[in-house]
Amino acid sequence: MALIGPGNQSPTGLPAPPFDPELAVALAALDEESREPITPENLAARQERDATSRPRPTAEDLCADGRFEVTEFQVPGAPGAPAVTLVGARPSALAGRPLPLLYYLHGGGMVMGNAWSVLPRILREWALPLELAVVSVEYRLAPRARYPEPLEDCYAGLVWAAGHAGELGIDPDRIVIGGKSAGGGLAAALALLTRDRGGPVPLGQLLLCPMLDDRGATFSSHQMTGSGVWDLTSSTTGWQALLGDRRGAADLPPYAAPARATDLSGLPPAFIEVGSAEIYRDEDVAYANAIWQAGGQAELHVWPGACHGFDGLAPAAALTRAARETRTHWLQRLLTGPADSAPRR
Template sequence: MPPFDPELSVALESLGNGPRAPVTPENLAARQERDAATRPRPTAEDLRADGRFEVAELSVPALRDGPDVTLVSVRPAGREGPLPLLYYMHGGAMIMGNAWSVLPRIQREWVLPLDMCVISVEYRLAPQTRYPGPLEDCYAGLLWATEHAAELGIDTDRVIIGGKSAGGGLAAALALLVRDRGVPDILGQLLLCPMLDDRGHTFSSHQMSGLGMWDLISNETAWKALLGDRHGAADVPPYAAPARATDLSGLPPAFIDVGSAEMFRDEDVAYANAIWRSGGQAELHVWPGAYHGFDGLAPQAAISKDARDARTRWLRRLLTHSRSTEPRPAG
């Protein structure tokens, strides 16, 4: 196996074995209950951070049968006019997580420094809701947000979709869905260690299983929760598992990063390569010695800081380029 980065290795060892125990069908319900009880869920008042941000929790209609979709919108306080939007999907392997917990870090690292707004979507989790429910939640929220851009203060020419782990997989799937449905326009896709392939047949998925923060047993449990009997079948659609896509042409530019010492390494590298082979644009970072979720577990490690800086530079470059190519007014 590739060796872990020394700083990341210390953080991993300090965690102990409990949080790293595999998720299985037998313990899934208990793990979900524990996650719901212990994962941070800041309130709107918390997110306002003494008035530095404007925060709104929105309930928007589903496009198909299903409950309304909750969106959490955050933007810098006092900013007039349309701002770029990062439409974000949280991680948690499609079975855990919430839309609120990811926001403090995004506010700190991107909302203020890049003068943009973020909408985090509370999609339904598996196995209570199987594919395509979570993806349709994400699409319904995105479509509603862009259709109500004027009242939300969103610049529809600068909408970026993104997410981490399962959220990164949902962002990749959403990019495919938006391409094929034709609306709305997307400027870029930010895919952080995305969960893309339900088949578990890559070399890294076996090489790294049980050695970091996420293993093959947990991954199979999560995919089965999402896909049910369709898991591993030949006809799983790319909107469910983007690694299944055979045509990645016509997608917005992608940023993809992953650790060299995690099971998603090979599927993420292959996805970037498939984008290039389809004539698209992708920026790929493989962080040496990094395991899944490394920057969250060891945020002060040098490699974690480098990873966050690379993501911010890509976002800034994408947004700056979009401004520089806007048509100038006549006269």
């Protein structure tokens, strides 16, 4: 995939916003293999490469010399489904205190990623300073698991965590669901699903560059095609793996692709962030607007010049530091706010 600079056009001929200078340097340093789009033809090879190369810290690694208590749980899945693995962690110094919980769903386009790799950063940046517990979900990946199986894994884990709050040492009234990219889309879908099933009521939803719309028809999805590290080709491959022939169907339920939702009332407050130079920009902005139109609460950040996954690509960049601080401040305000601020049924 190509880089897009000031005044340049995407391969589709559409004028495109430039990347932040620090991010442009990081993108230029990537090898061609890292920029190669994911296609149906190379998907199996990319999944194999991801499984062997993506970090998978052990429970001992995550304990970080005793700073965290880490436990892996095997919990019941949906009826007829296999058990779901949850990785739970909390600051060791806060033993005996019921903590708020960040229930986190990893990214990876619905086809890659694992529950362990995301934890070191989350524990360092949020669990310690905000004094919260974290549960990361090892949901099944597409195409071996198709909708609704990954989402049902996430729902089963949420129900179990809320029902075993004492065992986890958490406050069941202060559960924030969150995720990045595909995980952000799953978190948005989970908020809709638990609302409609009368399940646990989240305190908030943290949606980081969420993958929300299977149709790939927004302006930004075409504007940014062929640039960055995740474009329309890769996104379409992920959606196709998850939905099969149902991708793009008129009757697709909102739990499969939250951008399809027509009722966004009664949802927990949302934090939504996205980059100005990535394909999910327009669908994420539209989702925040739809929440506002439904009378809900959403905080939207569009980071100028940010590409998809910019914080992992350039963790020391000024834009990344600003985004990290903004997310943390939102979580802090949410967790210290009135206990009755969450929607109740």
